[in-house]
Amino acid sequence: MTALPTISASAIHVSPFLYVDRTLANGLRAIVIPDRRVPSAAINVAYRVGGKDDPAGRSGFAHLFEHLMFKGTSRTAPETIDRLTEDVGGFNNAFTTEDITNYYEVIPSNHLERLLWAEADRLASLTVNEANFATEREVVIGEYDQRILAEPYGLLDELVNREAYRVHPYRRGVIGSPAELNAAALDDVVAFHATYYRPDNAVVVVAGDCDVEETFGWIERYFGRIPTPSSPIPRVRVVEPPQTQERSFTHRAANAPLPALEEAYHIPEAAHPDAPALEVLEAVLGAGRSSRLYTTLVYERQLVTSAWASADLRQQPGLFGLRITCARGIALADARWALHEEVERVCSEPPSELELERVRTQIASALVRARQTNNGVAMALARATTERGDPAVVNTDLERYLAVSGADVQRVARTYLRVENRTAIEYLPA
Amino acid sequence: MNDGAPVMPAPGPPRDAAIPAAVERTLDNGLRVVAFEQRNLPLIAAQLIVGCGGAAEREEEAGLSAMVAALLTQGTTRRSATEIAAAIDALGARLDAGSGYDASVVSVSATTPAFGQSFALLNEIVRAPAFLAREVERVRTKSLSDLSLTYANPSALARLVAYRAAYAGAPYGHPLAGTAATLASLERDRVAWFHERFYRPDDATLVIGGDLTVDEAFAFAEGELGSWRAPDSPRCAVPDAVIPPPRARVVIVDKAESGRTALTVGGVTIPRRSPDYAAGVVANAVLTGYSGRVNQEIRVKRGLSYSASTSLPARRLPALFTASTLIDHGRAVEATEVMLATLRSLVDAPAGDDDLISRKATVTGGFYRGIETIDGIASALAEHVLFDLPLDELPRFPGRIAAVDASAVRRFAARWLVDDLCVTLVGDASRFAADLARTRDVRIIPGDQLDLGSPALEAEVVPVPPLLDADAVS
Structure with missing residues (x-):
């Protein structure tokens, strides 16, 4: 055996994000982080509204609404944001999670002011008519068909959420159901915009080639004039009761070529003190080819063709998922047995110091890589602010990961990876 | 509007990007x-x-x-x-x-x-x-x-x-x-x-x-x-391509169990080293991207699919241009006709020099974003190495794109993107094959008969002789 090359995670210099964070009089939070290396800038506008906030009987609405934000305003034609970004050599997109909706643009920096204007404009004066509402709903149902129906195992995420949660709206997922999307009406759009799209429910982040004071001046000029309603923003207060018994379900699909399985365990919210240890647990089990699941299940025993661990930390209590896809000719029961052995192992003894140092170095290296693009920087700040309540956590994450001990990992494994806390979905060929 | 809201500001003057010298x-x-x-x-x-x-x-x-x-x-x-x-x-x-x-x-x-x-x-x-x-x-x-x-x-x-x-x-x-x-x-x-x-x-x-x-x-x-030594044997050689003459046709792989039908329209075009490459890249940019013609026609105007895109890869030998989307089985015929008509629109309703300004900006913007990372710069240089292009072509790329005019794009499209295209559909053939066969040369391959190992695509056909015999290069 050749000696393992090593470096210490502490040798990797992860420079802090040097951002300026201000809140406007109307409650809008604005964060600016300059980097004048290339003549490009990224904007992220994140709203604290996601799939869990969908109105009753309207699952998928927050995501459908995200699409409608591209349909024009009282001053601009539909697709204006695309014109203002793509046509000048930039790009834009948006995504909706269970908790937030994030809109972003990357543009040549001489277009920064113009895009800040456009983002403020669609926050202030979105207009949607029946025709583009109907077309966009078809597009979203097309997205459902493409991502959920046509993709092998596409329904697995939906099934996990639906069965792991009994009362919390996380059970509805983000994409929703075509039936409930079809039930949505234009009135719902107007009400949703008025309820959630307001300055005090948003954070604007600018990263890249900009002057800090000039940029805050633009943000004040275009966003500062948008009024904040006096009504409170509705928040999900439902608490999922502790699960007391294992749940197990089987789904069959014609386009699932090999048996697959996900087992999901309830875990606390992203801001919980156990979150860093859960992320280290995820890496011990699933990050890289020397991770436990890959080494044992994929490589040594060849029971599965892929194995995946994910600490899905959300604004409210999330799920720790373990997912496997059987290798050809392997029975799911055998692969599952081996997966459970790995769960028992991480519960019964702490990972070694060598294993932890590997994970720390992987995490520190990933943090350096995430700083390579302006949009990566802007998105990290937008997500930290909306999902974890504070942009400053981006500068202390590494410290928190480095402080996780083997005993911490074993403790969170024992606390959360319990049989009665587990929901299992078997996804089998029809 | 006169509600006191600020009007859209004009962009400032552009700033230049520095590309690290190789x-x-x-x-x-x-x-x-x-x-x-x-x-x-x-x-x-x-x-x-x-x-x-x-x-x-x-x-x-x-x-x-x-x-x-x-x-x-x-x-x-x-x-x-x-x-x-x-x-x-x-x-x-x-x-x-x-x-x-x-x-x-x-x-x-x-x-x-x-x-x-x-x-x-x-x-x-x-x-x-x-x-x-x-x-x-x-x-x-x-x-x-x-x-x-x-x-x-x-x-x-x-x-x-x-x-x-x-x-x-x-x-x-x-x-x-x-x-x-x-x-x-x-x-x-x-x-x-x-x-x-x-x-x-x-x-x-x-x-x-x-x-x-x-x-x-x-x-x-x-x-x-530095201590790596080359063997005495000759280096790798790819034989000259013997690409079959293209002809317009439809190949359907019948897979009733697939959730949706996948459509890919393909045509063999040019190699990376061709002087027409920049025109091809701009033609492709007119078609692809969210604002590209294909996505506009298929997604934005008709809601036929969540996305539709085209691609012109860089290759040593003539590359396959593809236009792809994923649709409901029942709308496969419509999507096929819309896709082909959209490609043809580059000739029937060609993009003008003004239209090209924005489409060229997407290419140039993508190029600069690509070199935002260390890996991206390495990949861009590697591409130049791979296609035997001089390394100082890398910083010249934006200029090459800027020099493409409307007539070059139309010429490229007329030569490569309109005639003799092959339409591939994978999905439930019972929902669309008969309709397509009324107007087009259609071949249906049952999903369980498909053999990608055969140049003819179906089992039971005798393979053509190998193009590169292992011993021929020794």
Whole structure:
């Protein structure tokens, strides 16, 4: 055996994000982080509204609404944001999670002011008519068909959420159901915009080639004039009761070529003190080819063709998922047995110091890589602010990961990876 | 509007982007080294481009170059696969090996303090792979499982069928990942033979750069790869392509169980080195992207699909242009007609010079974003190496795009994107095949009869003779 090359995670210099964070009089939070290396800038506008906030009987609405934000305003034609970004050599997109909706643009920096204007404009004066509402709903149902129906195992995420949660709206997922999307009406759009799209429910982040004071001046000029309603923003207060018994379900699909399985365990919210240890647990089990699941299940025993661990930390209590896809000719029961052995192992003894140092170095290296693009920087700040309540956590994450001990990992494994806390979905060929 | 709201501000004056200069040297063993310095983050990347890829495989050995690349990280004469994986993860590095049609590429990236040891690992896997029989079996099993996933995805399958339909038995026709039959027949000795013969310093280029000086980069190259020796045998050669003459037709793979129908329209076009490449890139940009004509017609105007896009890859030999989307089975005919009409619109309703300003900006913007990262700069330089383009072409690329005018785009489209296109559909044929057959030359292949190992796409057809006999190059 050749000696393992090593470096210490502490040798990797992860420079802090040097951002300026201000809140406007109307409650809008604005964060600016300059980097004048290339003549490009990224904007992220994140709203604290996601799939869990969908109105009753309207699952998928927050995501459908995200699409409608591209349909024009009282001053601009539909697709204006695309014109203002793509046509000048930039790009834009948006995504909706269970908790937030994030809109972003990357543009040549001489277009920064113009895009800040456009983002403020669609926050202030979105207009949607029946025709583009109907077309966009078809597009979203097309997205459902493409991502959920046509993709092998596409329904697995939906099934996990639906069965792991009994009362919390996380059970509805983000994409929703075509039936409930079809039930949505234009009135719902107007009400949703008025309820959630307001300055005090948003954070604007600018990263890249900009002057800090000039940029805050633009943000004040275009966003500062948008009024904040006096009504409170509705928040999900439902608490999922502790699960007391294992749940197990089987789904069959014609386009699932090999048996697959996900087992999901309830875990606390992203801001919980156990979150860093859960992320280290995820890496011990699933990050890289020397991770436990890959080494044992994929490589040594060849029971599965892929194995995946994910600490899905959300604004409210999330799920720790373990997912496997059987290798050809392997029975799911055998692969599952081996997966459970790995769960028992991480519960019964702490990972070694060598294993932890590997994970720390992987995490520190990933943090350096995430700083390579302006949009990566802007998105990290937008997500930290909306999902974890504070942009400053981006500068202390590494410290928190480095402080996780083997005993911490074993403790969170024992606390959360319990049989009665587990929901299992078997996804089998029809 | 006059509600006191500010009007849309004008853009400010554009700022120029600096592209790091590449410096090159050739080592005594023939290895070409291209180095650059980019210091904003503590990261260094290296890519070794080996000038032999899947295009050189024999038909019955489809998947060989991919298997060689996959096995490089699965054990050396000094380290087992598990030890290599442990080493990479302990360094927080990325080490990958893969094979395309035109070349095989081994790449590494790491933080500055981890780079030296990571680069030494790259050297070790390139020069001293073990190709143990049990690792060959493991990769074979994994590749077979991956194939069954690919075949279950209609979009991925349509793409493979489109390549086979366009190129038949010519290079680029066979699937790079092989087929169940070819994977089953690949022997360990052939894997070792391919590596020994074609992974060699006199047919390879190392691109290396990031948080170091170019002199430090050359020192890394010399220190690790300077002692690598080339064999006496001739270098890899891909035979001249014998691409079948294109003709307009429809190939349908009947898979009633697929959730949606995948559509890919394909046509063989030009190689990367063609003087028309820039015009092709701009023509493709008029068609693709969210604001491109194809997505506008298929998604935005008609809601036929969540997305539709086109692609013109850069290749040594004439590349396959593709236009793809995924639709409901019942709307496959409409989507096919809309897609073909949209391609034809480049000739019937050509983009004017003013329209092109924005479409060209998408190309140039994408180019600059691509070189925002160290890996991106290395990849851009590697592409120039791969296609034998001078390295100073890299900073000239935006200028080449700017010089494309409307008539060049229309000419390119008229020559390559309108006539003799092959339409591939993978989905429930009972829902659309009869309708299409009324106006078009349609061939239906039952899903269980599809054989991507055959240039004719179906089982039972005798394969054409191999284009590259292994002994012909010795």
